[in-house]
Amino acid sequence: MSDVIAANPFDSQPSQPAAAGALIAIEQSKAIAEVQAALMYARAQPRDPRRAMDKILQDCMRPGLAEEATYQYSRGGNDISGPSIRLAETLAKRWGNMEAGVKELSRRDGVSECLAYAWDYETNYRDVRTFTVRHWRDTKQGGYALRDERDIYELIANYGARRKRACILALIDGDVVETAVRQCEATLATKVEVNDELIAQMIERFATFGVTKEMIEKRIQRHMSALTPALAVSLKRIYNSLRDGMSTPAEWFEVGDDPAANVAQPAGGGSRAETVKSRMKAKKGAKAAAASEGSVAPQYTYADVADRLKTAKTKDELDAAADLVKSVIGDEALRTELGELYSTLAADFEKGDA
Numbered sequence: 001m002s003d004v005i006a007a008n009p010f011d012s013q014p015s016q017p018a019a020a021g022a023l024i025a026i027e028q029s030k031a032i033a034e035v036q037a038a039l040m041y042a043r044a045q046p047r048d049p050r051r052a053m054d055k056i057l058q059d060c061m062r063p064g065l066a067e068e069a070t071y072q073y074s075r076g077g078n079d080i081s082g083p084s085i086r087l088a089e090t091l092a093k094r095w096g097n098m099e100a101g102v103k104e105l106s107r108r109d110g111v112s113e114c115l116a117y118a119w120d121y122e123t124n125y126r127d128v129r130t131f132t133v134r135h136w137r138d139t140k141q142g143g144y145a146l147r148d149e150r151d152i153y154e155l156i157a158n159y160g161a162r163r164k165r166a167c168i169l170a171l172i173d174g175d176v177v178e179t180a181v182r183q184c185e186a187t188l189a190t191k192v193e194v195n196d197e198l199i200a201q202m203i204e205r206f207a208t209f210g211v212t213k214e215m216i217e218k219r220i221q222r223h224m225s226a227l228t229p230a231l232a233v234s235l236k237r238i239y240n241s242l243r244d245g246m247s248t249p250a251e252w253f254e255v256g257d258d259p260a261a262n263v264a265q266p267a268g269g270g271s272r273a274e275t276v277k278s279r280m281k282a283k284k285g286a287k288a289a290a291a292s293e294g295s296v297a298p299q300y301t302y303a304d305v306a307d308r309l310k311t312a313k314t315k316d317e318l319d320a321a322a323d324l325v326k327s328v329i330g331d332e333a334l335r336t337e338l339g340e341l342y343s344t345l346a347a348d349f350e351k352g353d354a
Helices: 015-044 049-060 063-067 085-095 149-171 174-191 196-207 213-220 229-243 272-292 302-311 315-322 332-353
Strands: 070-075 078-083 098-108 111-120 125-134 136-139 142-145
Touching: 049 063, 049 085, 049 174, 063 085, 063 174, 070 174, 070 229, 078 085, 078 174, 085 098, 085 149, 085 174, 098 149, 111 149, 125 149, 136 302, 174 229, 196 213, 196 229, 213 229, 302 315, 302 332, 315 332
Parallel strands: none
Antiparallel strands: 070 078, 098 111, 111 125, 136 142
């Protein structure tokens, strides 16, 4: 007889859950110890406001930071400007005894629940913002769900950057922020040198958002060759606003005599988004007609080619859109990103054929 008669006395105490519980307890204790250590160090080594302010002003004297330090957008007919996330991060770093960041708390059903926070260890004051991010990207032809992990991460980072900036600015004194912004403006006023290279670079950057040289000239009421340092600073703020998603090109520029201006408005007046979409479609049609006549070389914006790649329904359409990448206006990084997008979509088509 080899049957087991006696019951296992350890059967009611599974080892795996106990081990998992112990690991969780260790991580919790570690996190608590790190926070306590940071609070104790902050109180033992309090910040010197004068020294911190000197470091902030020195950083704001760098042209590279000053160019990205502020954004600008239009609301109610007034231009509103403020410190960008880049300046906010510099302030937090130099102010000291602070922690700020963005965390993804959960992800389910195509939606991420996130948290942005800033914590001043010296005063033990925290500012926390919770928000949700849908894994979805809108385009002119509609929208599509994001599947690539990199796309989802970049979308969350974009949404979280604005909340993180708000948390940091809620902790740092307003006069410190205002002084830093004034120093950045002074740096730009003295360091900006308007030359052909700067003008060409500015035109290329705005072109990634569908803004043409003529639209810029109509806003500044002069030819680009007559650009002044003050106007260059203003245009850089507008570009930072577009890049950070604080505003749209339609809020700053008018199509004017462009062929897109002759597009009929949607029935009932239509929304601003519908008007912009119709104008962009008309611009594409005018550009294609001009190219067919041989009057101008075809050029495309990043958004134009990206939309064609994402809306391609066959492999041939995808390859045709990929041929336009080399004609995209802007720097090489944009064309490289479009190439990576093509590779990802091409792989999806191959999986579907298989």
